[in-house]
Amino acid sequence: MIIHHSKSTWREKAKEVGEKLQPIAREVDKTGEYDPRALELLIESKLIAPILPEVYGGSGVCETECQDIMEEVCKANTSAGSMIACQLMAAYAFLSGASDDQKKLYLPKMAAGEIIGVPAITEKDAGSDVSAIQMTAVRDGDDYILDGEKTLISFYGIADIYVVFAKTNPEKKHKGISAFIVNSSNNGLELTYRYNKMGQRGMPTGSLQFRSCRIPAKDLIGSEGEGFKIAMELLNRSRILMASQAIGISMAAYEAAVDYATKRKTFGNSLSSHQVIAFKLADMAIGLKTARLAAQEAAIKYEKGENYLMDVAVAKVYASEVCQKIVNESLQIHGGIGYTTEYDIERLYRDSRIIELYGGASEIQRLVISRMILEDPKLM
Structure with a gap:
């Protein structure tokens, strides 16, 4: 089963780059040492800061296209997705509060990857x-x-x-x-x-x-x-990136589970033929689909200039938490072998945990959401 998503040119490009990023992720996870090849690939493919406006040398992609990029990159290499997120968060600070001279001095070089x-x-x-x-x-x-x-x-x-x-x-x-x-x-x-x-x-x-x-x-x-305002603006906007990062990991874990369940035989049949496993896959698909829709809604509202603060909080907390459920269930489907480094699911399990913590922990997102709905019960 394929979880349908947009077929943007940027998604396809990111998917191609992801094929080169994935083996780097596996190598780096084993050595624990930074490998510059991932960053170099992002720079060469113009994915390091794609959302920057064309006037500053960026590609000027919209929020939903950036979501596509983040999903595919993080599906292959979570750390590479974090590189994009960090570069963009720094850029958001410039776009939010910097002078014209500062923007002209730094943003073109950040778009080109000359400045990280x-x-x-x-x-x-x-x-x-x-x-x-x-x-x-x-x-x-x-x-x-x-x-x-x-x-x-x-x-x-x-x-x-x-x-x-x-x-x-x-x-x-x-x-x-x-x-x-x-x-x-x-x-x-x-x-x-x-x-x-x-x-x-x-x-x-x-x-x-x-x-x-x-x-x-x-x-x-x-x-x-003005620093607090700038910090809040870059953090709020970055939560679309973090939700997309969680979705990318969820995609990888979900597809790994489907692949393993259809190939692994137990009691003479494939794992996926057992209802208990099939229902696990169904729940994973439901969570993944819902997380993507939540992130897309936040991205679209931002693009339209609408108030997106509640939507991005919902997207970040839901996508990160459903990601934990999906990687956990994927590991469960893999069984004991999934606990070893023979399969990617072990790395995905570890890579995903931080998303509930950084950029505003899940508890903070719930605090934001609760305050907003109590102030305006009709908000939903």
């Missing part, structure tokens, strides 16, 4: 609660001096620039947060620790230490105090 960027928001005591960040940025003449630590930052040791969020006025709490462009070569920036992760091992992740990190004032994005 990533947001630096998370701290040890500030994850889903962005307002709790402690990093400071103090104005000193024509410069700002940044001090503090960021953790769980992607593209660790790879990124050329970080979009760093720090407090310029701590007394104002979230209204005192500002966003800055920090070059990775800055003498005040130190790579302090790389994490060994459960999954997505192709995306290096670590901690950054800023010690009297001096940057020019012109590298402030927007105005002082």
